[in-house]
Amino acid sequence: MDLNAIRILGLDPGLRRTGWGVIDVTGSRLAFVACGTILPPEQAPMGERLAHLHRELLGVIERFSPQEAAVEETFVNMNPSSTLKLGQARGVVLLAPAQMGLPVAEYAALLVKKSVVGAGRAEKAQVRMMIGILLPKATPETEDASDALAVAVTHAHHRGAAARARAAL
Structure with a gap:
């Protein structure tokens, strides 16, 4: 990894499947590092599924050593039970990088697609x-x-503006 590069972990939360993608950013240049999908055991109790997701995310963070993380915001669907379960998974996805000391940004799905x-x-x-x-x-x-990966790319494009906004506060 280039010493001037920033390594970003992008996360697409889900209880059945959580996508992750790691990129390096040097200036405006993007470089793919790795990506994958975490598949918690579907038949396991909720607590075990969330614990599996947490362990796997910590493993990804330890393996690839990102400096920043970005998470896609979830939309509320018509099924309240599904929305609640997705929210629980999203909580774990937000927690894991924060627990490892990474700043975590969040982006709406529409912004990710537009970016x-x-x-x-x-x-x-x-x-x-x-x-x-x-x-x-x-x-x-x-x-x-x-x-x-799209979430990571979005963060790469928007992180400068976000940093300037935080500094202004």
């Missing part, structure tokens, strides 16, 4: 295609991993 594709209503296939263009060495095997 990567140019349109907030882009389809997942369009996001995946653009990730392939922006990060030619990227090998996301799932939409979740591709989405996580």
Whole structure:
């Protein structure tokens, strides 16, 4: 890793599948590092699923040593039970990097799509295609991993503005 590079961990939270993607950013240059999907055991009790997600996220953070993390905000769907479960997974996804001392940014799905594709209503296939263009060495095997890389790319594009806003407060 270039000494001037910032390593960013992007996360796409989910209880069934949580995507993660790591990129290095040097100036305006983006470089793919790794990506994957965490699959908590679906039949396990909720506590075990969340603990599995937490352990795996800590492992990703320890393995790739990111300096910053970014998480996609979740939307509220029509099923309150599903929304609650997703919120629990999202809490773990926010906790793990924060617990490791990383600053954690959050981005709306519309902003992620707009940042990567140019349109907030882009389809997942369009996001995946653009990730392939922006990060030619990227090998996301799932939409979740591709989405996580898109979150990391979004953070790379917006982190300077966010830092300036924090400094102004």
